[in-house]
Amino acid sequence: MAMTDRTQIVRGDARDHDALIVAGYLIASTIFMLALYWAATSPGTASGDIASMIVFP
Secondary structure, eight states, rough: GGGGOOOOOOOSSSOOHHHHEEEEHHHHHHHHHHHHHHHHTSOOHHHHHHHHHHOOO
């Protein structure tokens, strides 16, 4: 029962970094999608190869 008397300590100086992390993931995924698009437009890549990569990763 000693645990119920305990107060939770919250750090007030801890900054919220969630938005920065989500923005980093969005930027990285955009760069990867652009790289995939540019690789798909190369002369040696058939459209069937891109379709099979999407369906069967």
